[in-house]
Each structure stands twice: as structure tokens, then as C-alpha cells.
Amino acid sequence: MALDAASRSLSPLPAVLSHGLIPVSTFGLLSFISSTSLFLWLTFRLISWRRKSAVKGPINQFLFLIYNLLFADIQQAIAFVLNIHALRHNAIEVGSSMCFAQGWFVSTGDLASSVFICAIAVHTFFGVVKDYRLPTVAFYCCIAGLWTFVYVMALIGPLVHRYDFYVRASAWCWINDAYQNERLWLHYFWIFVCMFSSVLIYATIFIYLRARSRGEDMSSQMIHHATPLMILYPVIYIICTAPLAIGRIAALAGNEVSLAYFCVAGSMIACNGWLDVLLYATTRADIVFTAYPPSDDIGLETFAFMGKGHTFGTVTTVEAGPGGASRLGGGRRSQGGDSVENLYGLDKIKVKGEVTISVDDGRGMRQRTAEHSTAETENSWDLPSRKSSQT
Template structure:
């Protein structure tokens, strides 16, 4: 304490001894060199460089919808993890007390984090289905509107109970604070129902995606004289990347959700404390699991960091470039609107797969992926 007091006193004394750091009513800002009242011409125009570069980086990141969804999952995991961190407070108090601000906060954060992380897992699944099967892309305003609606729905579902039942809604429930067993219907309608919709919805959605892409790649190989081994590896990487997040979510959330459903089906019967501790520990680790998965799959999610598939084939010298078999070379194919798109806007696991199939000039792939006739010119692709 003495050391910190001396440090604060030193800072205060330094401010009083330096005239440029003194402020008053008529001069509310520090003096030069701690402020710069007027920019020089060099600084004035020079600041455009970092400003434009920063704006470009910001817009590029915001344009990558898949990465934005993963960021939202990580934020939801932070909220959920924060609720479990309150367990240290109960250990310190050697009790779990309600109604208290800590108990209400834990219940609300836990419910909000559970719902939001689940919703974004389903969001990614549906986003992948729409992009892969229907070859669609959400417009940015609609995309961000859906993200806002997802957060709003989670907050509404978590706040409706306390609004209706005040401080009796989030109370001690087993080993932590959550929805009271007095409100079984609210548990079902405001939590359980949505969690199971996410779990089963994600499984069926990814099943449809896998059936589609496996059928497409198998039929492509059967009609093509060129065996796209690199395309096969791309689809395998994309498949692993797509399934890993919902699979981890389901594995980590299933024990606690099924246990609570069993309790509700048996008139609120208490679950064994060891089971609750193990299930809660498993579920609380979802944030760390998602962060680790994002680190491990980052190259598939945001691109390899060099060039996109389109630019790799731009000069037709594919023999020495990634994604092309040795000794093979094809005319350069480019779709103007796509070629002008920054890499970060289309850097997801499925985009390079589509470009590879087109560059290999596979008629069935063109027809399937672009949704047009076999003729490449009708699909909007031109040789350059």
C-alpha cells in the first residue's frame, strides 16, 4: 500500500511541476508537446495513410461473415464463462445465497450465454447450408440484422423471467444459481426448448450439407477426365471445419441439458451432485474448446494467408502453384465481379472449393455450383 501511495504521489507531483500539464477553465487541454493545437501540413495529410489502412482492415474483417459469426460465438462463450467464474465467489462465501446480486447475475449470464452460443452454432449451420447448397450469400445489412436479432432474442428470453417473477426466478439450483425449480414451464419454454432446437437443427442441417457436397464431388469425379485430388482434400478440410463447432457444442452441452430434462420429467427430482459438477465442468469448458478450435482451424476459416484460388490461377501457370497437379496448366478463368472482390470477403472453406472446380473446367461442377447450364460462358465465366 505504501508503495502504491508513493507512486500516485509521484505522478501528482510530476503533473504539478510540469507547466504544460496544468489545465484550467480557460485552457482545458495540455500544452505542447502533450497536445498539438494545430496539425502541420505533413501530419495533416500523412494521417490519411493509417486512417485509410485501418478503415480498409476494419471493413475487410466485417465483410467476412463466417469470421464474424465465430467472433459472436466467442463473445457468447465469454458471457457463459463469466457466469461460472462466480463459483469462486460462492467458494469464498462458503455458501450460495439468494436473492443476491451475485446469484441473479450468475443465473442471467448463464442463461444468456447458453442460448447465444447455441443460436450462433445454428446460425453458422444455416449460413453454410444457404451458401453451399443454394449458392447464396446474405446481404450485409440482412446479415447484421440477423445477428442483432439473435442477441436480442437471447437477452429477451433471459430477462423475461426476472421481469415476471422478480428475484424469485434466479435462485440456487443445484450447485449454482439458475432458474428456480418452481418455474418448470419457464425452464422449458425459455431455455430447454431452444437448446434442443439448436442441437437437432444443427445435426440435420449439416447432414443436408454433407449429402450435397459429397454427392457433388463424387459425380464431378465420375464425369471428369481430370482427377481433382486437391479438390477432394479441400472438401475434406471444409467438411472437418464445418462439423467441428456444432459437434463440440453438442458433446459439451448434451449431459447438462439431458440431465435437466430428466429432472423436469420427474417432477423436479434432484440430480446427483457429482453428476451436476461433472456436467457443469464439461459445459463451462466450451469457451476454451471453441477458442482452441478456432486457433487450430484458422487457416481453413480465414484462408491460407497468401492468395485466393482465383489469383493462384490468374496467369495460367498452375503447374508450380498450390492447388494444381504437376504438369497441368489451364487457361486463366476469371469472373470479373469475383476477381475484384478482396480475398478476405470470400475466404471461407467452400469458396476456394468452388473456384477449384471451375478452374478444372468440370461441366457438372459448373452446372451444379453456379446453377446454370453446362456452358461456362452462360455461367458468367470468361477466358482471359
């Protein structure tokens, strides 16, 4: 079909694009570098954990969702990095392999990023509100289903319309302006579904946490730290994604949207990758950067800001001897001197009198006191550990 003026090749670039595509490309490159770096780091960790682990347990589901989100962000970032080609050649060349590649990565990257952000919201809801996680096989099937959905949506257009599907769409290559229904039903309808679903889910979690914070069955410190994150996740996602989506929908409705607007909106959505890396690397650092395979925690204990000390996991305190002669603090994850591994090599410890074990699992403090006679290290630590396992 014949292309209209807005869809044809553009050479040379007008001043608004010559300047406006620079921040789009820069933020896209920043997102590509940061997302790829963390993706490769997690790939290395997942492989090394698998090789070193004596027991092949299931992967932490939240970590694997972040892993897939990073892969989606990489594709989205590639789409905007390809604007460098237009800047170098001072032209947007319709019909070239570069134009098709950019249109493809815009379609797959934007949709995949939205889909997996929504999937993380759903996973967080079931973990925090329902205290539930999918069986491993069902979880992997859902991941495969999400990627299948993304690529099927991206493939339909090129298979049906062939070579004129990805052309110039204002500031860069994407779906032909003549195929407005395809733009809506293969792309933006699902992005808006994911966007509103994510907002609704996080709002529900926020209300749930505020309601439970008035009760006595959840740590107030846990609520205090986790609740702001319920706002951060959807706010950053909407700020980055909504402007471009709104601009495309406005154009679909027949309104004139300037190239300058698309450059600003493109710069914002190009920030998705590096902001996701920053957000999840800081708020879920205990999962992303742990030296050991993280347990499959799914509740509020997975929320923690980097550098804030212990995560919200179980904390156990052992007091032994009259008047608390010795004290040990520990947690599920080692942190400096609190590590359980520091017990190794202490071969002459004797415990006398009363032993009190306190466990704070984020849902309240539990204690158990037991009388214990003098014994050498191996026996003295074996017996309390067996008793504590019964609490």
C-alpha cells in the same frame, strides 16, 4: 414466495461441491481467457481494417458470426467463473447480487452460444450448398434479431417473478425449481431446437458434399479436407452442451439428479468457450488470423487447417516463354514466396513467345494460351492481366 430446501442458500458447501466446482470454475476461467483474448484480437483487427481500408466494403459474414459467438461464450464463461465466489465463501448465497448475476449469465450465455452455433450452421449451409449469402443490411438485421431474442428470453422471468427467479438450482444459481415452465420455454426448448437443427444442417451438408465428390465439378482435395469438419462442429457442441441440458430435463421430469452429475456436466459445458476458440482458430485460421481483411468467401474455400498451406481459394499459375521459361504461382491470399506483392521491383522482365494461364478455383482447372511479343515489364504484365481477367 417461500423457497424449498433445494433452492435456499447453502452453507457450508458439501464435499461434492467443494471439489466438484473446482473443475467447473477452472474450465470456465480457461474459456473466459481464451474467448476474451480472441474477441479483443478480432476487435482490434476489425477496427484497424476499417481505418486502413480505402474502400469500406462489407465485413466477412462468417468472421462476424464467430465474433458474436465469442461474445456469447464470454457470457457463458462468466457464469461458471462466478463459482469461484462460492468456493471462496464456502457458500451459495441466494438473494445476493452474485447469485442473480450468475443466473443471468447462465441464461444469456447458454442460449446465445446455442443460437449463434446454429446461425453458423445455417450460414455454412447457404454458403456451401446454395452458394448464397444475405445482403449486408439483412445480415446485420438478423444478428440484431438474434441478440434481441436472447435478451428478451432472459428478461421475461426476472420481470415477471422479480427477486425469487434466480435462486440456487442444485450446484449453482439459476432459475427457481418452482418455475419449471420458464426453464423449459424460456431456455431449454430453444437450446434443443438449436441443437437438433445444427445436427440436421451439418448432416445435410455432409451428405451433399459426399454426393458431389462423385461428380467432376468440385475439387476432391477440397471435399477431403472440408467434410470432416462437418462432423467436428456438431459433435463438439453436443458433447459440451447435451449432458447439462439432459440433466435439467430429467430433473424437470421428476427424476433425482445428483450434485456430482451437475458438476461433471457443468465442467463440460464450461469447456464450450476454449473449444470454440480452438476449433474456429484452427479450421478457419485464414479468416480469423489473416493480416488483411478477408474476402467475403462463403463456400468450402474458407475451410483450412492451420499450417496446411494454401487455403482452398483460387490458385493461378502463369507459364511464360518457350518451354515454360518462367513460372509464377499465386493465390488470393499471400503465402511466403507465392505472394503477388513479390512482383513489385522486378523492372526488367521480358516475356517472349507463348503465355499460358491456368486457374484452379476449386471447381475445376481452366486454361488460356495467348501469343505475346517482347515487351518491357510494365507493358508485358499489363496485357496478360487484361487477358486473364476475361477468362
